[in-house]
Amino acid sequence: MIPVNEPLLNGNEKKYLNECINAGWISSEGPFVKKFEELFAGRAGRRFGIAVSSGSAALEAACAAIGLGKGDEVIMPAFTIVSCAAAVVRAGAIPVLADSDPMTWNMDVSKVEEKITKKTKAIMAVHTYGLPVDMKPLAALAEKYGIIIIEDAAEAHGLTCYGRPCGSFGLLSCFSFYPNKLVAAGEGGMITTDGEDVAEKCRSLRNLCFQPRRRFLHEELGWNFRMSNLQAAVGVAQLERLDEFAAIKRKMGAAYTGLLSDCHEIRLPLAKTDYSDNIYWVFGVVLGGRAGVDAAAVIGRLAAAGVEARQFFVPMHEQPVFRKMGLFAGESYPVAENLSRMGFYIPSGLALTEDQIAKVARCVREAVR
Numbered sequence: 001m002i003p004v005n006e007p008l009l010n011g012n013e014k015k016y017l018n019e020c021i022n023a024g025w026i027s028s029e030g031p032f033v034k035k036f037e038e039l040f041a042g043r044a045g046r047r048f049g050i051a052v053s054s055g056s057a058a059l060e061a062a063c064a065a066i067g068l069g070k071g072d073e074v075i076m077p078a079f080t081i082v083s084c085a086a087a088v089v090r091a092g093a094i095p096v097l098a099d100s101d102p103m104t105w106n107m108d109v110s111k112v113e114e115k116i117t118k119k120t121k122a123i124m125a126v127h128t129y130g131l132p133v134d135m136k137p138l139a140a141l142a143e144k145y146g147i148i149i150i151e152d153a154a155e156a157h158g159l160t161c162y163g164r165p166c167g168s169f170g171l172l173s174c175f176s177f178y179p180n181k182l183v184a185a186g187e188g189g190m191i192t193t194d195g196e197d198v199a200e201k202c203r204s205l206r207n208l209c210f211q212p213r214r215r216f217l218h219e220e221l222g223w224n225f226r227m228s229n230l231q232a233a234v235g236v237a238q239l240e241r242l243d244e245f246a247a248i249k250r251k252m253g254a255a256y257t258g259l260l261s262d263c264h265e266i267r268l269p270l271a272k273t274d275y276s277d278n279i280y281w282v283f284g285v286v287l288g289g290r291a292g293v294d295a296a297a298v299i300g301r302l303a304a305a306g307v308e309a310r311q312f313f314v315p316m317h318e319q320p321v322f323r324k325m326g327l328f329a330g331e332s333y334p335v336a337e338n339l340s341r342m343g344f345y346i347p348s349g350l351a352l353t354e355d356q357i358a359k360v361a362r363c364v365r366e367a368v369r
């Protein structure tokens, strides 16, 4: 079976892990955590980086850091991972959804202003599958209405938007280091920001809100969202190769595009927009419907041929967990719904070989017919 993802761990990962073991530093107090935070923040064009235990934890801490609470609304794409809406719901606030752009699969920024109310506290700007959401109009709306932007750049390490790194927009940006992301650490996440106070707040929240003077006395509740020195050691080794990894992804994207461009049953990802070049975090395709099959059927056929593929996100308004809470009743986001039924991504890991790419493309052509 060709796996949908396989990370590349053949840089300095082992060397740095050995350093942790030899020095006896495996907890979050170890030196790689600070190093990773500094290097990563620099790469994202930010002053501060706060390492946490996952991308989901980063989003949750970011929501808490802006004081999100009961009655507040946060605008986000319907088509995203559950972590985005979960963070907002756990803060006691309400996620407000916007449909996707059919070409970039990101939030349709022309649908955002109509969702703004007096209660809108933040916009969650999520970069999806390798192309960024158009940050310019979102920044303009944030400015006009005094709304905070939280950027979810978990799929966007090394990606730029208008020449600026993803992870440098808005008040706070969140990353993940799950091993299918462009920088892997086993598990892990990072918040990047230029705000000194909000950075300090995030640091406190990730560490149970221990206080410097009297450690076990608490004014506020936080979480244990700490990252270990072991994870940070792997993260530093991975970050050293980010440019190389981005080049591998773009080469893979170009190869798939070349092999599949005349396959008329599917729509391929855009290679670029006016403001960005696709980094192909995953290589997603969307069935046109002409073939009379949906993504689930094609994935079954691919599995039988030895190729692992994965369906796109299920949009937030179709999640039973949120419907049971009374959220999104009667709402419909047709573009997100179509992406969810007709979209899937094929093996796109960094360890993928050219032969595997050729085989996957052959199998996809067969499976969508």
Ligand SMILES: *Cc1c(COP(=O)(O)O)cnc(C)c1O
Pocket (backbone or CB within 6 Å): 053, 054, 055, 056, 057, 081, 083, 084, 126, 127, 152, 153, 154, 155, 175, 176, 177, 178, 188, 189
């Ligand atoms: C992966 C991902 C997350 C969650 O990251 P974890 O580290 O798995 O918790 C959040 N947002 C987006 C867009 C992601 O792709």
